[in-house]
Amino acid sequence: MLDDVARALEKDGRFCAWQVTESRGRSAQRYQVFTRIESRRLVETRQWDVRVHVPLEGDKLGESSFTLVDPGTPLAPELDAAFARARLVKNPPWTLPGPDDAPPLQVSATDARIVEAASEACDEVGGAIERAAREAGGVELSASEVFCDFRRVRLRNSRGLDRTREETHAYTEYVLLAKGAGDDELEVYQSRRARTLDELAVAAQLDADVVAVRDGARAVLPSTARADVVIADAGVEELFDAFVAHAAGSSRFEGWSRFEPGKPIVDQAGGDLLSIASDATVPGALGSYAFDDVGVTGRRVACVVDGVFRERACDRRTACWLGLPSTGAWGNTVVAPGRSSMDELLTPGARPLYLLQRFSQLSPHATTGAFSGEIRSGYRMEGAGRTPVRGGSVSGVVFDAFARARLSAETTVRGRLRGPRAVRLDDVQVTGA
Amino acid sequence: MDLRDRKRALSATVDELLRHVPYAHAFAQQREGAAFRATTRATSIEPLDPVCGAVLSAWNGEAMLEVAVPALDDETLRAAAARLTDLIAREGSRPGPAIDPGPALERDFVVAELVPAASLTLDERLGRAVAVKDRAHALDARVKNAVARATHVRTQELFVSPARRLYQDLRRAELVCLIVMEANGEAADLHGGRGRQGGAEHLTLADDDVARLVEDCGRMLGAERVPGGSWRCVLDADVAGLLAHEAFGHGAEGDMFVKRRARGAAYLGKRVGSELVDLADDPSLPGAAASYFFDHEGQLAAPTTIIDKGVLVAPMTDLVSATCLGVPRTANGRRESVQRKAYTRMSNTFFGKGTSKHDALVASIDDGLLVRHARNGMEDPKGWGIQCEAYLAEELKGGKRTGRVFSPVILTGYVPELLESVDGVSDAVEIGGLGMCGKGYKEWVKVTDGGPSLRLTARIA
Known part of the structure; x- marks a missing residue:
């Protein structure tokens, strides 16, 4: 099918460039409620994505795309419609990559167990979750979901690029319950995604979640105050998102990136200097890829080095528009760890100190860096002891808070983030009792 | 393709599955459209990612077994049925509740x-x-x-079961x-x-x-953060809608009851808010962006009263949760697409109207906030915590706007306390049209929410 579409595009004189991508996938899905399998699902997917470029007057480019889901769809009307749409879109020009500017990259992005037996892989993960909850004692598994997906993608374009990549994706979410005071019951929700079952690291996560749900039974509301917080584990996954947004080409093209090459990314005031890279070449990592959606080879881009903005990560289109090197879509977010141990980060100072590990969502705002998270589990650190906290929120602005942030030497892998396990932000607002 | 042309093929597929299980149904979906996008520096006209396919579902007494395929031709459907039959054989039959297919109905x-x-x-x-x-x-x-x-x-969308053939x-x-x-x-x-x-x-x-x-x-631009603490607030319809969705929308999803993830299960028939609080979910709301005629499991759309005068009345349900809980089905069994499972999902969720004028609510605030422009939120049906984020709050002093604004504004708290504090409700309900809702952090479906303006006391960060 892909080659048929490519032949039709080669013959069609209206397009100055084109790309066809064939994606075929399969997914095994397992859902469990308490001890009962609630559902098992097998899913097949396939589609062909077509992109066309049309030359326009005044050095403008017309572009459009469409997706075929039925191989029996007549192609000619789709191409006519794409041509009609593209002619109305008068964008700055950009080019698709050719073989010379997209050398092949071999990067592991599959787990053989998922490729060969996805349903069994789901059972392996789901069974491990159930066993761990059962053996922990005092904790009950409410529900779990496990997805194991495989996808093969082949891309051809008018410049002679012809690449194929394979990738797996493992996802799980689960909920643990524990008795609280009286009839009360508490839950801890967890979700993880990875390319491989090993990197999903369910066993270690479950150990931490069992502790969290047990401690949650005696959690109190934090006090409203300016406080120091150590954001760790699941909480840290989203913490760098605003930095990523401002380091990407799209924010520059849209006119709102606050980062300038050669300049510090925050007004440093004594904290650790941030180093942030987009790296699509880490073997087996969730954000790794051999080539991105337009065929650009995965690579590492050191965007921020020792607190100074160095290089912008740009997808092909934005790079052409900005006149910058094309580095491909953002890969894994790799953040250099700091020098402080977790123990050092968790040493209280003059203000109250909290270790915060789970939020409903933290999601720093891409444009402003403002963040706020309802606290789902954490601790108030008090000398040698600690009191579980739950509820209330922590808020601030990452571009201010990182001026004096300290990063842990211990590292973690969570989703696309590979970086410090914890970040200490001093003098932020905690709102609670 | 007109999906009605596949009714007979789906019916034959369901009949084949019924030879192996006591209940089966099929759901087909085709979605198409276009987005016209103008930005400061570029434009685009792109078809929306098309969705086309079917999911075959079989109940073995305990689990809903499903096979989803990306096409609707006879051969693909036959192959999908064969795969599902294999899965049924592997999983076997289990003793469990029977699914009632409901009265016979065929409608477009x-x-x-x-x-x-x-x-x-x-x-x-x-x-x-x-x-x-x-x-x-x-x-x-x-x-x-x-x-x-x-x-x-x-x-x-086309739904076919032993009793129903529905098209929308x-x-x-x-x-x-x-x-x-x-x-x-x-x-x-x-x-x-x-x-x-x-x-x-x-x-x-x-x-x-x-x-x-x-x-x-x-x-x-340059707005301050709100001094954290407890504030008297008026939420506009947009933010009230977000509160409706997060507070007791998710908290009244029947599948969360089955998993013991909703504290509301123990509060049915009990007070969870002030007498001014009414809350409903209505997929039959005329013209609303998230409305539909039947859900993805063949249940005809009708309103569900969730909270009536402060009392929690009933959960929304999907087919399996209603069967497991032994409660009536509501038309809230929805999927992100055929590739994903059906869960209990909201549609159009909103607070009921009161008797006050919006301006009177604002004028009654001596020292507080008018909170506007909802951004996003997150539910916690088990702990009854809540997080709602709005872009903007205007300071109110002596019942008037001072011109001072705060941004962003995070509303958190304990849901029953928040709803119990509602002491003013405006007389006009506005339903938004731009919402999308995830289940946890995935499974996105179209929803809307809304309400009248609410006057309440909230913890703001």
């Missing part, structure tokens, strides 16, 4: 387009977006990026505007728009609406 439903989207040329539809983008720029030089997107979508053709259109403003090193962004069932008659955004968006975004 269609949403009318007053102005068919296809009756406008591509240029005209792109022009709608370009006009909004240009208007935003013309209003304020501090607008650094404006994005206007006009979208129309057609979704055909849903049409929806929306126009959304996002602006980013920058001045003196400070940046802010804000979005707004409208979405309704129907056609190109809804691909518009009034000049006044764009002007308000730009004005409010400009006021957010």
Whole structure:
């Protein structure tokens, strides 16, 4: 099918460039409620994505795309419609990559167990979750979901690029319950995604979640105050998102990136200097890829080095528009760890100190860096002891808070983030009792 | 393709499955549409990612076994049925509750387009977006990026079970505007728009609406954070809708009851808010963007009263949760697509109206906030915690706006306390049109929410 579409595009004189991508996938899905399998699902997917470029007057480019889901769809009307749409879109020009500017990259992005037996892989993960909850004692598994997906993608374009990549994706979410005071019951929700079952690291996560749900039974509301917080584990996954947004080409093209090459990314005031890279070449990592959606080879881009903005990560289109090197879509977010141990980060100072590990969502705002998270589990650190906290929120602005942030030497892998396990932000607002 | 042409094929497939299990159904979906996007520096006209396929479902007494395929031809459906039969054989039959297929029913439903989207040329539809983008720029030089997107979508759905053959053709259109403003090193962004069932008659955004968006975004530049603590607030309809959705929308999803993840299960028939609080979910709401005629499990749309005068009345359900709980089904069994499982999901969720005027609620606040422009939220049905984020709050002193604004604004708290504090409800319900809802952090479906303005006391960060 892909080659048929490519032949039709080669013959069609209206397009100055084109790309066809064939994606075929399969997914095994397992859902469990308490001890009962609630559902098992097998899913097949396939589609062909077509992109066309049309030359326009005044050095403008017309572009459009469409997706075929039925191989029996007549192609000619789709191409006519794409041509009609593209002619109305008068964008700055950009080019698709050719073989010379997209050398092949071999990067592991599959787990053989998922490729060969996805349903069994789901059972392996789901069974491990159930066993761990059962053996922990005092904790009950409410529900779990496990997805194991495989996808093969082949891309051809008018410049002679012809690449194929394979990738797996493992996802799980689960909920643990524990008795609280009286009839009360508490839950801890967890979700993880990875390319491989090993990197999903369910066993270690479950150990931490069992502790969290047990401690949650005696959690109190934090006090409203300016406080120091150590954001760790699941909480840290989203913490760098605003930095990523401002380091990407799209924010520059849209006119709102606050980062300038050669300049510090925050007004440093004594904290650790941030180093942030987009790296699509880490073997087996969730954000790794051999080539991105337009065929650009995965690579590492050191965007921020020792607190100074160095290089912008740009997808092909934005790079052409900005006149910058094309580095491909953002890969894994790799953040250099700091020098402080977790123990050092968790040493209280003059203000109250909290270790915060789970939020409903933290999601720093891409444009402003403002963040706020309802606290789902954490601790108030008090000398040698600690009191579980739950509820209330922590808020601030990452571009201010990182001026004096300290990063842990211990590292973690969570989703696309590979970086410090914890970040200490001093003098932020905690709102609670 | 007209999905009605596949009724017979799906029926034959279901009949084949019924030889192996006591209950089976099939659901097919085809979605198509286009997005016309104008930004400050680029434009695009792109078809929406098409959805086409079917999911076959078989109940073995304990589990819903499913096979989903990306095509609807006879051969694909036969192969899918064979795979599902294999899965049924592997899993075996289990003792468990029987599924009631309900009374026999065969109907077709269609949403009318007053102005068919296809009756406008591509240029005209792109022009709608370009006009909004240009208007935003013309209003304020501090607008650094404006994005206007006009979208129309057609979704055909076909449900076939032993008792039902239902077809619906849903049409929806929306126009959304996002602006980013920058001045003196400070940046802010804000979005707004409208979405309704129907056609190109809804691909518009009034000049006044764009002007308000730009004005409010400009006021957010350099705005302070709210001093954290307990505040008397008036939530506008937009933020009240977000509260409705997060507070007791998710908390009344029946599948969360089955998993013991909803504290509300123990509060049915009990008070969870002030007597002024009414809350409903209504997929049959005429013209609302998330409305439909039947859910993805063949249940006809009808309103569900969730909270009546402060008392929690009933959960929303999907097929399996209603069966497991032994409670009535509601039309809330929905999927992101055929590739995903059905869960209990909201549709149009909103607080009921009261008797006060919005302006009177504002005027009654001696020292507090008028909270506007909902951004996002997150539920906690087990702990009854809540997080709702709004872009903007205006300071109120002596019942008047002082001109001081705060941004962003995070509302948190314990849901029953929050709803118990509601002591004023305005007399007009407004339903938004731009919402999407995830289950946890995935499974996105179209929803709307709304309500009257609410006066309450909230913990603000």
